[in-house]
Amino acid sequence: MSTYNDSKLNEILAAIKNLDYGSILITIHEGEITQLDITEKKRFPLTKNRVTDIQKSASKRSFR
Numbered sequence: 001m002s003t004y005n006d007s008k009l010n011e012i013l014a015a016i017k018n019l020d021y022g023s024i025l026i027t028i029h030e031g032e033i034t035q036l037d038i039t040e041k042k043r044f045p046l047t048k049n050r051v052t053d054i055q056k057s058a059s060k061r062s063f064r
Helices: 003-018 048-060
Strands: 022-029 032-040
Touching: 003 022, 003 032
Parallel strands: none
Antiparallel strands: 022 032
């Protein structure tokens, strides 16, 4: 493995270590890694009042 490939692998490993939730897409062209796309997910819990509002709103809807 050359130094050039080591730097790509180090980038991938760093992305994995720094990502809590999400995905990493590695693009390969003609056998070479050409691109690294990182999508990070941030999740926020609903507050109790917000959940109650959503439930009330859903119960008022009539589905016919």
